[in-house]
Amino acid sequence: MTIYTWKNLLVALAVANGCSAFLHSSTTTIHSRATAIQRQDLPTTTFLHSSSSSSSTNEPPKQRSQPRSGLAQELLNLALKSPLWTYVMVPQARASIVKTAESNGIQWMNAKAWLNEQLTIKDYNQVVYPKYYQQSFHAYQDGNLSYDAAVEQELASRAVGARNFPKFGEKGEDVFRDSFDKALSSIGARICDPPTEVGKQVIVDFGCGTGTSTRRLAKQYPDVDQLIGIDLSPYFVDVGTTLLELAPNAIDENGSSGWITSIDPDERIELRQGEMANTSIPSNSVSVVNLSLVVHELPMSVAKQVVSEAYRILQPGGQLWISEMDFESTAYKAQRENALLFSLLRATEPYLDEYADGMQELRDFIVDMFDSTKITAATGRHYALLQKRVVETMMMIKMWIE
Numbered sequence: 438m439t440i441y442t443w444k445n446l447l448v449a450l451a452v453a454n455g456c457s458a459f460l461h462s463s464t465t466t467i468h469s470r471a472t473a474i475q476r477q478d479l480p481t482t483t484f485l486h487s488s489s490s491s492s493s494t495n496e497p498p499k500q501r502s503q504p505r506s507g508l509a510q511e512l513l514n515l516a517l518k519s520p521l522w523t524y525v526m527v528p529q530a531r532a533s534i535v536k537t538a539e540s541n542g543i544q545w546m547n548a549k550a551w552l553n554e555q556l557t558i559k560d561y562n563q564v565v566y567p568k569y570y571q572q573s574f575h576a577y578q579d580g581n582l583s584y585d586a587a588v589e590q591e592l593a594s595r596a597v598g599a600r601n602f603p604k605f606g607e608k609g610e611d612v613f614r615d616s617f618d619k620a621l622s623s624i625g626a627r628i629c630d631p632p633t634e635v636g637k638q639v640i641v642d643f644g645c646g647t648g649t650s651t652r653r654l655a656k657q658y659p660d661v662d663q664l665i666g667i668d669l670s671p672y673f674v675d676v677g678t679t680l681l682e683l684a685p686n687a688i689d690e691n692g693s694s695g696w697i698t699s700i701d702p703d704e705r706i707e708l709r710q711g712e713m714a715n716t717s718i719p720s721n722s723v724s725v726v727n728l729s730l731v732v733h734e735l736p737m738s739v740a741k742q743v744v745s746e747a748y749r750i751l752q753p754g755g756q757l758w759i760s761e762m763d764f765e766s767t768a769y770k771a772q773r774e775n776a777l778l779f780s781l782l783r784a785t786e787p788y789l790d791e792y793a794d795g796m797q798e799l800r801d802f803i804v805d806m807f808d809s810t811k812i813t814a815a816t817g818r819h820y821a822l823l824q825k826r827v828v829e830t831m832m833m834i835k836m837w838i839e
Contacts, residue, residue, distance in 0.1 A: 517784050527576045538596035541606045545592050548697045552588050556679055561671040567712065569736050570669050572787045587672040590647050595697055607697075613816070614653065617729065617760040620821035624811040628658060628724050629754040637662035638724045641750065643713040643743060644668060644731030648677030648706065654727060655703050661724070666708040667716060674710045681706060714742035716750060723750045729760045732799070733792040740792075741802050748806055751826040757807070759822040760815060764793040768818040 516522055538545040566582070574580035581587075598610025605612050628638050638661045642651040645666030655664050668674050680687055684700035711717070713731075726747040732740050747757045762769060773779050773793060783789055800822075804810045807824035815821045 513780055517780070522784075523578065530576070534593060534596050534600075537600050538592060541596070541599035541609075543592065543595050543599060543607050543697055545596065545697075547694060548592060549588055551695055552676070552679075553584075555683060556584065556588075556676065558584065559671070559675060564671055564710070566669060567739075569739060569788070574734065574785065574787070576785050581670040581673060584672050584676070587647060587670065587676040590673065590676075591649050592697065594649065614650075617815045617819070617821050618657065620813050620815035621758055621760070621823055624813050624821065624823045625825075626725075626756065626758060626823055628661060629752060629756065631724060631752060639663045639665065639722065640725045640727060641716070641718065641723050641747075642666040642727045642729070643747070644728060644734075645708060646670075646673045646677065648681065648708050650727065650729045651677075651706055651708065652681075652700065652703070655706055656701070662705065664703075664706045665718070666706065667711050667713055668708070669710070669712060671710040674708045677708045681708070714739060714746050716746060718750045720749050721752050724752060724755050726751060726755070726757045728758065730762075732759060732761050733789060734786065735792070736788050737791050737795040737799065740795075740799055744799075744803055744806065748826060753826060755826045757803075757822075757824040757826070759824075761820060761822070762792075763814070763818055763820045764796055766818040769793075 516526065535545050561582075570580070571582070572580050575586065577583060577586040579586070595607060595610050598608070598613050599606050600609070602609030602612050628640070631638055638658075640654055640658065640661055640663075642648075642654060642664065645651045645668045648666050651664055651666035655661075666674075666677065668677075680696060680700055681703070683696075684702040687696040687698075687700040728743070728747070732743075735743065744757070751757065764770065764773060772782075800810075800812075803822070803824055808827040809825045811823045813821055
């Protein structure tokens with residue numbers, strides 16, 4: 438394999454390495470970078486509960502993307518299983534992303550060192566995790582079960598935003614996330630009024646990581662009574678909780694030390710370690726459940742359990758918001774057809790194929806469960822999905838009619 442080919446593979450790996458955001462918002466230099474322009478071939482669509490059975494039954498099953506054969510693919514497969522992957526390819530890819538961050542004013546090295554100094558390292562070896570979660574994710578050997586992955590999550594996200602939205606530099610990730618907010622708003626995202634017996638508005642952020650999305654929701658909805666972030670990784674929850682405890686002193690007045698973003702103190706936010714599919718939150722008690730760029734990291738069976746749990750805890754009239762990659766988009770189709778590139782992505786996202794193959798299956802499952810489902814494009818390769826839970830009286834009427 439030529440040096441030029443290895444260089445391209447390392448560039449591709451840089452897209453996948455470090456954090457899921459590498460994949461969420463980029464495709465490598467092979468394809469054009471993400472923009473905030475919506476797909477023209479994905480108009481806003483509303484699905485009603487009764488229409489789901491006909492949504493895909495006549496469609497042939499989609500074929501799983503298979504690895505390419507040949508010498509180049511065989512060499513790549515060997516590399517992914519060898520120390521070359523761990524000790525050469527991953528460090529070089531990571532160095533590329535760190536360089537991107539630093540060149541865009543994101544002080545990766547200083548911020549990481551500062552946050553590590555603030556943390557009180559805890560031993561989470563006794564925590565029990567579901568088997569699917571005990572995988573290598575995002576080129577971290579221990580996946581999400583390490584402080585290193587947790588500390589670098591937001592750093593990597595900001596770096597990728599700068600890389601893919603160069604016009605906006607260190608604010609690129611904000612532009613990316615704004616596109617989902619606008620898309621959800623366009624299809625009716627709102628905080629429902631709580632039932633009298635509940636008495637408060639609650640947002641639950643599934644797969645919150647270190648709380649980046651939870652803090653964002655808190656700023657968007659200042660009148661909400663409580664925001665609960667849930668993540669399986671105690672390391673991510675610990676880092677996120679530490680940042681909240683440090684607010685507003687997470688960054689100094691000159692911006693020369695501390696964290697990379699300012700963090701507002703907010704007593705409404707609580708980050709919890711736990712399973713999204715089994716939250717122990719009371720039924721019918723939540724206004725909104727948010728799933729932002731999480732579903733593609735789950736096996737299909739777990740994704741369905743998570744959706745079911747969201748339905749259980751939502752109040753009548755409550756909403757489930759899903760922001761995700763769209764493998765039916767032209768950009769992601771082309772990416773998936775590039776077997777060499779997709780082999781790298783598979784190596785960092787163990788359930789990516791299952792997600793891509795099961796998009797329609799999961800959508801049908803959601804439509805069957807919820808009273809109303811709306812979908813719209815968020816970027817050229819991402820979508821926003823909004824589901825509204827059946828009001829109990831409507832459910833009773835439907836059951837009586839049937």
